[in-house]
Amino acid sequence: MTTMREMTEEKNHLTGFSNEELAEFTLEIGEPKYRAKQIFKGLHERRLQNFDEMTDLPKALREKLNETATASVLRVESHYVSTDGTRRFLMKTHDNFPVETVFIPTENRDTICFSSQSGCPLKCDFCLTAKLGLLRNLTAGEIVEQIIIVLNDVYGVGEETPHGTNLVAMGAGEPFLNFENLIKALGIMADENGLFIVANRVTVSTAGIVPKIYEFAKLEKRPNLAISLSAPTDELRDKLMPINKRWNIEELLRAAKEVQKTLRRGERFTFEYVLLGGVNDSDKHARALAELLSKYDLQKVKINLIPHNSAEPLEYHPPEFEQVERFKKILESKNVSAYVRRPRGRDIYAACGQLAAKDSPNLIQKV
Numbered sequence: 001m002t003t004m005r006e007m008t009e010e011k012n013h014l015t016g017f018s019n020e021e022l023a024e025f026t027l028e029i030g031e032p033k034y035r036a037k038q039i040f041k042g043l044h045e046r047r048l049q050n051f052d053e054m055t056d057l058p059k060a061l062r063e064k065l066n067e068t069a070t071a072s073v074l075r076v077e078s079h080y081v082s083t084d085g086t087r088r089f090l091m092k093t094h095d096n097f098p099v100e101t102v103f104i105p106t107e108n109r110d111t112i113c114f115s116s117q118s119g120c121p122l123k124c125d126f127c128l129t130a131k132l133g134l135l136r137n138l139t140a141g142e143i144v145e146q147i148i149i150v151l152n153d154v155y156g157v158g159e160e161t162p163h164g165t166n167l168v169a170m171g172a173g174e175p176f177l178n179f180e181n182l183i184k185a186l187g188i189m190a191d192e193n194g195l196f197i198v199a200n201r202v203t204v205s206t207a208g209i210v211p212k213i214y215e216f217a218k219l220e221k222r223p224n225l226a227i228s229l230s231a232p233t234d235e236l237r238d239k240l241m242p243i244n245k246r247w248n249i250e251e252l253l254r255a256a257k258e259v260q261k262t263l264r265r266g267e268r269f270t271f272e273y274v275l276l277g278g279v280n281d282s283d284k285h286a287r288a289l290a291e292l293l294s295k296y297d298l299q300k301v302k303i304n305l306i307p308h309n310s311a312e313p314l315e316y317h318p319p320e321f322e323q324v325e326r327f328k329k330i331l332e333s334k335n336v337s338a339y340v341r342r343p344r345g346r347d348i349y350a351a352c353g354q355l356a357a358k359d360s361p362n363l364i365q366k367v
């Protein structure tokens with residue numbers, strides 16, 4: 001796949017350059033090729049966002065880099081910390097579009113939830129990000145830089161990325177509508193001379209861009225996949241997720257079966273189901289969902305049930321706790337594994353579907 005090298009206001013954003021592009025760039029500025037590897041390590045392994053800190057490079061080269069390139073295009077505008085330890089970073093691009101990234105600590109491993117677009121063009125009725133509309137696609141460099149900023153904040157610049165850190169493309173945006181940049185960014189982050197976060201530590205979530213699901217299934221080093229389903233019938237899904245009018249449940253599940261054929265040993269892919277009180281959470285819906293999966297022979301998937309995270313002006317609310325449990329039990333009784341996703345960071349608008357560049361309490365830093 002060939003991609004355009006990234007420029008920001010006339011400067012090369014090296015964070016979004018692949019190894020090959022960096023090699024080409026160093027040759028262009030009259031430097032030997034081995035410098036490319038040093039720069040790549042400085043940017044990704046040491047997570048430096050400033051060439052002056054790359055003291056293993058000659059001063060003249062650092063100056064040349066400062067003139068022609070940049071290692072930082074995002075600025076953190078505010079930073080919130082939830083009572084449960086979740087952190088939300090509200091960043092801005094050089095042209096002032098919001099980018100949100102969430103750090104979710106758990107006992108055994110940490111997860112970083114990043115955005116693939118500023119805003120989102122899909123109009124899922126229960127999601128706050130949808131209210132922003134699409135502002136623009138993020139570049140590969142902007143995707144990678146989100147993760148670098150979070151890792152530096154949490155673990156410190158230059159400190160090793162803890163083994164086991166997971167990434168999820170579940171922030172703002174529809175990752176499969178920014179496919180090329182997403183895949184390029186994931187390639188850069190998987191490099192063993194860099195962050196070294198390999199594909200099977202990454203989960204990409206899609207609302208159902210069917211042609212891209214087929215493309216995804218063919219990738220050699222494929223991340224894990226999650227598909228947002230949220231309704232067992234076209235009638236209901238059309239209302240909740242209008243993308244369903246473009247590709248309906250049948251087309252979506254046929255594509256899902258294609259991914260199922262390529263599963264690694266022990267890998268299961270996930271369907272997400274946002275539970276909306278009184279809308280898609282009845283016993284009948286649970287049974288219809290189990291039947292649908294069995295019709296397509298997809299019982300081996302796992303279902304993540306996400307009780308709705310409310311936020312003004314969304315009119316939905318989560319079901320009562322007992323109904324969430326009933327829904328889960330019905331699925332399990334039909335041999336479908338179901339898990340309830342514990343909401344994280346609701347108090348700071350960091351939970352699923354709440355990313356909309358909002359100010360919130362618990363601000364710890366405003367730049």
Ligand code: SAH
Binds near residue numbers: 206207272
């Ligand atoms: N556009 C992609 C990536 C977003 S992932 C997708 O739709 O899959 C975010 C997940 O949170 C999706 O499963 C989405 O359905 C879910 N979600 C959106 N709004 C929500 C809300 N208010 N409460 C709970 N989950 C929500």
